[in-house]
Amino acid sequence: MSDIHQCPTCNARAKKIINPQNGEYQLKALQDDEAAAKILQLKKMLEKEKQRNEQLKARLAELTQHNPAQ
Structure with missing residues (x-):
């Protein structure tokens, strides 16, 4: 960046x-178009990381459900 x-x-x-x-x-x-392009790039990256975070949370919940703490 x-x-x-x-x-x-x-x-x-x-x-x-x-x-x-x-x-x-x-x-x-x-220039405004440079700033707009950078903002768009950051928004796309943030959305991708949010999706990845949700996938990891779902996987963690699945693993916790199958292997409860003793």
Whole structure:
């Protein structure tokens, strides 16, 4: 995931870009479509993890039911 910063001069959202020649960094303003794409990507990842979590909970309940604690 990219590292998002606040621009100190204009308070815009920006990505840190490192210059390969001298190693210094610059801030590049994020476009709305970039931010929207990142948000969509994060939402998809969260939904996938929620589904995985539900599957694991169901599997745990199944195993607990078959092997109750003594």
